[in-house]
Amino acid sequence: MPESKLGLLQGTLDVMVLQTLAAMGPQHGYGIARRIEQVSGDEILLNQGTIYASLVRLQHRGWIRAKWGASENKRKAKFYSITPKGRVRLGQDVAYWQRLADVMGRVLASRARENGNA
Amino acid sequence: MRELLARLLAAFHRSRREQDLDAEIAAHLKLAIDDLVSRGADPREARRLALAKFGGVEAAREEHRDARGLPWADRLAQDLRYALRTMRREPAFTAFAVLIAALGIAAATTVFSVLSTLLLRPLPFSQPDRLVWVANAPPEDGLSAQTLQVLRFLSFRNRNHSFRDMAAYFAFYEPGDSTLNWNGRIERLNVLPVSQNFFPLLGVKPEIGRGFSTQECQWNGPKAALLSHGLWVRRFASDPHLVGRTIPLDDSPVTVVGVLPASFDFGAVFAPGIQMDLYVPFPLTDETDRWGNTLAVVGRLKPGVTIQSAQAEATVLGQLITREPHRGNDITPQLTPLKQHVSGRLRPALLTLAFAVVAVMLIVCANLSNLLLVRGAARQKEFAIRSALGAGLARLARQVLTESLLLALFAAAVGACLAWLGTRALAGLTAFNIPLLSSVRLDGTALAFTIALAVLSGVVFGLAPALHVPRGDVGEALKEQGRAATDSHRHGLLRSVLVVAEIAFASVLLVGTGLLIRSFLRVLDVNLGFQPARAAAMRIDMPSQFLQDNMAKTTVARRDAYFNDVLGRVRSLPGVEAAGIIDSPPLGRNRTWGIAAHGMTYKPNEYPEAFVHVVSDGYIPAAGIRIIEGRDFTERDTTETEPAIVINETLARRLWHGEEALGRQVDGPFKTPCRVVGIVSDVRHLALEQASGSEMYFTLRQVHDLPSIYLVLRSRLDTAALTSSVRQTLLPLDPEMPREQFESLEQLVDRSVSPRRFIVFLLAGFAAFALVLASLGIYAVISYSVGQRKQEIGIRMALGASPGTLQNGILRETLRLAAIGLAVGAFVSAAASQLIQGLLYGVRPEDPVTFLGVIALMLAVAAIAGYLPARRASLTDPMIALRAE
Known part of the structure; x- marks a missing residue:
C-alpha cells in the first residue's frame, strides 16, 4: 500500500546512499536503489529515479566517485564508490541521525506515558 | 565552493552530462528489467514495473539537472530564450516598445549627463570644494x-x-x-x-x-x-x-x-x-x-x-x-562656493529638466506596461497552456518580467547610443552660454545610470503585467474565445489607471513647457530699447598710435580725424543706412561710473551710478535706440566744446525725479559739468530679462577711455557681404587690421537667451514625446476595449443602436479618462508650476492661457485617439461581429 510507505525526509536519501556504498562497496544506481528498498523492508516510498539527483549531488561534494563499468551480468553501468571524505561525512551524519532518533524516541515515549496516565 | 565549481562545469558540459544521464537511466532500466525477469516476471510486464518503480524519467532528469547544474541560470537561460523567441515573433511590437523605452532612456541619460557635469561633477581644479567666489x-x-x-x-x-x-x-x-x-x-x-x-x-x-x-x-x-x-x-x-x-x-x-x-x-x-x-x-x-x-x-x-x-x-x-x-x-565681500557661482544660476532649470525626464520615464513605463498588459491578455491562452504543462504561477510571472527586462536592456543599448549622440551634440553647442557644456559626455557614471534606469524601468513596467499573469481555471481560459477574460474587469481598470496616469503626467509636462515657452516668447518680446534686426557689429580697434593714456592735443585731433574717416568711408558704402561706434555692444561687457545732478549733494551710499557707453555720433540711430528728447552727438562735440552727455529715461528719473532733464548739467568724468543734450530709451544691455537701470552715453571725442571699439551698422546686407566691403574700405586706414566677422545683433540677442532656449527646446521635446505617448496609450486602451466588446457592439447594433450612438459612447469613455487624467494633472501642475516660478518671465505660474490651452490640446488629442477606434467599431457589421463567436 503506497499510503503506508514512509515519505523521505529531506537529506535522508543522501545518508542512505552513502551508507549503502560504505557497506557494499562500489555499486550502480539500480543496485543502490534496490538495496535501500530491501534494507528498509520496502517501507520507504522511493522513486528510483530520484537516486540519481542524490548521486550527482554527492559526487559534486566529493563524497563519492563514479566510473563506468560492467555489471555481473555484463550490462554496462556506472559504478559509484565512497571516498575517504565521504566516509568522514557519513560518520558525522550517522552520529547526527542517531542522536536525533534517540531524542525523538525519548520525546515520543514520554508522550506515550502521558497518554497512558490519562 | 567545490560544489559551485562542479555545478559551473556541469552547466558548460550540458549536453555531455545529459547523454551520460540518459545512458545511466537506460542502464538502470535494463538492470531493473533483468532483475525482475530473473525473479520470474513476464518481460513486458517487467518493463512496465521497472518504469513504475523508476517514477517518471522526465522528472528524474529535471531533478538531476537541478542538483547538477545552476538551476536558476538554466531557468534564466530558458526564460531568455523564450523571451527572445516571443520578441522575434512580434517584431513590430518589439521594435516599437524598444524604441519608446530607448527614447525615454536616451532623454534621461542625456539630461543626467548634463546634470552630472554641471551639478554633480566637481570643477576641474584641485580641491574645488574649497574654492570660493568673492564678489563685491x-x-x-x-x-x-x-x-x-x-x-x-x-x-x-x-x-x-x-x-x-x-x-x-x-x-x-x-x-x-x-x-x-x-x-x-x-x-x-x-x-x-x-x-x-x-x-x-x-x-x-x-x-x-x-x-x-x-x-x-x-x-x-x-x-x-x-x-x-x-x-x-x-x-x-x-x-x-x-x-x-x-x-x-x-x-x-x-x-x-x-x-x-x-x-x-x-x-x-x-x-x-x-x-x-x-x-x-x-x-x-x-x-x-x-x-x-x-x-x-x-x-x-x-x-x-x-x-x-x-x-x-x-x-x-x-x-x-x-x-x-x-x-x-x-x-x-559676498562669498559663494565657486561651484554654485558657476552653475547655481542654472540649477533650477536643470532640476526642472530632471523632473521632466522623470515624468517622461514614468509615462514611458506606464505606456509599456499598458502595451504589455494588452499583449498579456492576448497571450492568455498561451499562458494557460504553459501552466497546464506544469509551469507555476511564479514561473510565468518571472517569464513576463524577464521579457520586460530584456526589452528594457535592449532599449538601454539603443538609448545609450542615442544618449552618446545627444551628449556629443550638446557638447558641440558653442552658441549656448552655458558653463561646462563642452565637457558634457557620456561617462561611466552615466552608463551605470542608464543600466540602473533600464533595470528599474523594466521592473516597473513589467510588474503590472507580471502580477496579472492569468490565474485560475485553465479550462476556462482555453474556452475563452478572445472574449473578456475572467479578470478582464480588473485588467481594464488597471489599464485605465495607467492611461489616466499617463495623461496626468503628460499634462503636467505640457503645462510646465507651456509656461516656459510663454516666458520665452515674453522674453523675446521684451522691448530691448534697440533694434537688433538688420544691425550688425564688428570689432575694429584703432591702430595703436592712438592708444596712449595721456593724449596730446594733436593726437586727439588725429584720432578724431581717424574716426571721421572710418565713419565717412563706411557710411558711403552701398547698402549701409547708418553707422556708429561703441566701446562694447549690448549684452556684452558693462561698466559703471558715478554721475550726479550738478549742484546736488548725496549721502555716501546713495551717490548715483550709471552704466557707461562711449559712442560716436550715429551709434544711437545705428543701433535703433529711440531719441526721446534732444539730439544725438555730432562731430562738433569735441574737447573744444562743452562736454555733452546723453542719458536714458531711468537715469533722468533717478537724477531729477520726473522734472525736465534736457539741458541740465551733471557732474561726470570731466573737470567741468557736462550738459544733457539728449534723452534716449532704456536699453536692455545686461540681459533680456533684466531692466537696464541707469545708463549714460559719452562721445568718444570727449571721453577717450575706449578699451575696445565696435563698429555698428544698420544695413540690409548680410554679415558676410558687410564684412568684405567694410574690410576693403577700411584696410587703407589700418593695413594690419585683423580678420574679423560682423556679427548680427540678433545673434548677440540669441546668445544671451540661449540658456533659456536650451531648456525650452529640451522641455518641448520631452513634452511632445509625452503627448505622443499619452495619445498612443489612449488609443491602445480604447481600441483594445472596443476589440474585446466586438460582440456586445454587434448585438447592440443588431438591436438598432445607430453607429453614431456607439461612436459617441466610446468617445465619451475616452474623454472621461482624459478628464480624470487632466483633473489630476491640473492639480499637480498647479503645485509644480509654483516650483518653477523662478524660471518664469512675465507669466504667472497659474497662467490661465497655458492651463486652458493644455486642457484643450489634451482633450483634442484624446478625442482623436479615441475617435479612430470608435469609428472602426461603428463600422462593425453586426452579422460578422456575432458570427465571430
Missing part, C-alpha cells in the same frame, strides 16, 4: 559693482584669516583684446590678465614652461604670456620650443613662458561661450588701483574654515577696510 555685490548689479579694487583686495587678502590664498583676474576683458601678428596672419585673440597666483591657486600647472614670475607681475615689468593649449596647437603647431621665445602681441614682443594644459578651460567655467587664448600678468599695484573696481576674485579657504565663518569675517573686515582713510571704493 550680487551678479545683477553690473560688473563694476561686483568687482574689487586692487589695493582694497590686497589689504583684504593680507588681513583675513579665512583664506589660504586669494587670486584675481581682470574682469573687464573683452573678446579680442589683443592682436597677434604671426606667420603673416593677423588675428584678434582673447586675452585674460590674471594675478600671479591665479593658476597656482586653482591648482593648474603649465603643461610646459612655468608660471609668471614676480618681476613679470610688476607694473611695466617684462612682458610675458601663458598660452592656452588650444592656441598653442592652432597657431603654433604645438611647437615645444616656443616656450622662452617671444611672439608679437599688439605690436610688441611678449615672451611665452608656458603653455597651459588642455584640461584647463577658463571660458567653460568663468565665461561660458568665450574661448580664452592666452593669459598675461595683471599687476596688483597702485597704477591698476587707479582703474577702480576691476578684479574678479577667487579664494581658497583654509582647511576647516566654513564659508559661513569666512563670510562673517569678510563682512567685518570689509567694513573695517572701507572706513580706513585710504581713498578707494567700498569693499563688501
Whole structure:
C-alpha cells in the first residue's frame, strides 16, 4: 500500500546512499536503489529515479566517485564508490541521525506515558 | 565552493552530462528489467514495473539537472530564450516598445549627463570644494559693482584669516583684446590678465614652461604670456620650443613662458561661450588701483574654515577696510562656493529638466506596461497552456518580467547610443552660454545610470503585467474565445489607471513647457530699447598710435580725424543706412561710473551710478535706440566744446525725479559739468530679462577711455557681404587690421537667451514625446476595449443602436479618462508650476492661457485617439461581429 510507505525526509536519501556504498562497496544506481528498498523492508516510498539527483549531488561534494563499468551480468553501468571524505561525512551524519532518533524516541515515549496516565 | 565549481562545469558540459544521464537511466532500466525477469516476471510486464518503480524519467532528469547544474541560470537561460523567441515573433511590437523605452532612456541619460557635469561633477581644479567666489555685490548689479579694487583686495587678502590664498583676474576683458601678428596672419585673440597666483591657486600647472614670475607681475615689468593649449596647437603647431621665445602681441614682443594644459578651460567655467587664448600678468599695484573696481576674485579657504565663518569675517573686515582713510571704493565681500557661482544660476532649470525626464520615464513605463498588459491578455491562452504543462504561477510571472527586462536592456543599448549622440551634440553647442557644456559626455557614471534606469524601468513596467499573469481555471481560459477574460474587469481598470496616469503626467509636462515657452516668447518680446534686426557689429580697434593714456592735443585731433574717416568711408558704402561706434555692444561687457545732478549733494551710499557707453555720433540711430528728447552727438562735440552727455529715461528719473532733464548739467568724468543734450530709451544691455537701470552715453571725442571699439551698422546686407566691403574700405586706414566677422545683433540677442532656449527646446521635446505617448496609450486602451466588446457592439447594433450612438459612447469613455487624467494633472501642475516660478518671465505660474490651452490640446488629442477606434467599431457589421463567436 503506497499510503503506508514512509515519505523521505529531506537529506535522508543522501545518508542512505552513502551508507549503502560504505557497506557494499562500489555499486550502480539500480543496485543502490534496490538495496535501500530491501534494507528498509520496502517501507520507504522511493522513486528510483530520484537516486540519481542524490548521486550527482554527492559526487559534486566529493563524497563519492563514479566510473563506468560492467555489471555481473555484463550490462554496462556506472559504478559509484565512497571516498575517504565521504566516509568522514557519513560518520558525522550517522552520529547526527542517531542522536536525533534517540531524542525523538525519548520525546515520543514520554508522550506515550502521558497518554497512558490519562 | 567545490560544489559551485562542479555545478559551473556541469552547466558548460550540458549536453555531455545529459547523454551520460540518459545512458545511466537506460542502464538502470535494463538492470531493473533483468532483475525482475530473473525473479520470474513476464518481460513486458517487467518493463512496465521497472518504469513504475523508476517514477517518471522526465522528472528524474529535471531533478538531476537541478542538483547538477545552476538551476536558476538554466531557468534564466530558458526564460531568455523564450523571451527572445516571443520578441522575434512580434517584431513590430518589439521594435516599437524598444524604441519608446530607448527614447525615454536616451532623454534621461542625456539630461543626467548634463546634470552630472554641471551639478554633480566637481570643477576641474584641485580641491574645488574649497574654492570660493568673492564678489563685491550680487551678479545683477553690473560688473563694476561686483568687482574689487586692487589695493582694497590686497589689504583684504593680507588681513583675513579665512583664506589660504586669494587670486584675481581682470574682469573687464573683452573678446579680442589683443592682436597677434604671426606667420603673416593677423588675428584678434582673447586675452585674460590674471594675478600671479591665479593658476597656482586653482591648482593648474603649465603643461610646459612655468608660471609668471614676480618681476613679470610688476607694473611695466617684462612682458610675458601663458598660452592656452588650444592656441598653442592652432597657431603654433604645438611647437615645444616656443616656450622662452617671444611672439608679437599688439605690436610688441611678449615672451611665452608656458603653455597651459588642455584640461584647463577658463571660458567653460568663468565665461561660458568665450574661448580664452592666452593669459598675461595683471599687476596688483597702485597704477591698476587707479582703474577702480576691476578684479574678479577667487579664494581658497583654509582647511576647516566654513564659508559661513569666512563670510562673517569678510563682512567685518570689509567694513573695517572701507572706513580706513585710504581713498578707494567700498569693499563688501559676498562669498559663494565657486561651484554654485558657476552653475547655481542654472540649477533650477536643470532640476526642472530632471523632473521632466522623470515624468517622461514614468509615462514611458506606464505606456509599456499598458502595451504589455494588452499583449498579456492576448497571450492568455498561451499562458494557460504553459501552466497546464506544469509551469507555476511564479514561473510565468518571472517569464513576463524577464521579457520586460530584456526589452528594457535592449532599449538601454539603443538609448545609450542615442544618449552618446545627444551628449556629443550638446557638447558641440558653442552658441549656448552655458558653463561646462563642452565637457558634457557620456561617462561611466552615466552608463551605470542608464543600466540602473533600464533595470528599474523594466521592473516597473513589467510588474503590472507580471502580477496579472492569468490565474485560475485553465479550462476556462482555453474556452475563452478572445472574449473578456475572467479578470478582464480588473485588467481594464488597471489599464485605465495607467492611461489616466499617463495623461496626468503628460499634462503636467505640457503645462510646465507651456509656461516656459510663454516666458520665452515674453522674453523675446521684451522691448530691448534697440533694434537688433538688420544691425550688425564688428570689432575694429584703432591702430595703436592712438592708444596712449595721456593724449596730446594733436593726437586727439588725429584720432578724431581717424574716426571721421572710418565713419565717412563706411557710411558711403552701398547698402549701409547708418553707422556708429561703441566701446562694447549690448549684452556684452558693462561698466559703471558715478554721475550726479550738478549742484546736488548725496549721502555716501546713495551717490548715483550709471552704466557707461562711449559712442560716436550715429551709434544711437545705428543701433535703433529711440531719441526721446534732444539730439544725438555730432562731430562738433569735441574737447573744444562743452562736454555733452546723453542719458536714458531711468537715469533722468533717478537724477531729477520726473522734472525736465534736457539741458541740465551733471557732474561726470570731466573737470567741468557736462550738459544733457539728449534723452534716449532704456536699453536692455545686461540681459533680456533684466531692466537696464541707469545708463549714460559719452562721445568718444570727449571721453577717450575706449578699451575696445565696435563698429555698428544698420544695413540690409548680410554679415558676410558687410564684412568684405567694410574690410576693403577700411584696410587703407589700418593695413594690419585683423580678420574679423560682423556679427548680427540678433545673434548677440540669441546668445544671451540661449540658456533659456536650451531648456525650452529640451522641455518641448520631452513634452511632445509625452503627448505622443499619452495619445498612443489612449488609443491602445480604447481600441483594445472596443476589440474585446466586438460582440456586445454587434448585438447592440443588431438591436438598432445607430453607429453614431456607439461612436459617441466610446468617445465619451475616452474623454472621461482624459478628464480624470487632466483633473489630476491640473492639480499637480498647479503645485509644480509654483516650483518653477523662478524660471518664469512675465507669466504667472497659474497662467490661465497655458492651463486652458493644455486642457484643450489634451482633450483634442484624446478625442482623436479615441475617435479612430470608435469609428472602426461603428463600422462593425453586426452579422460578422456575432458570427465571430
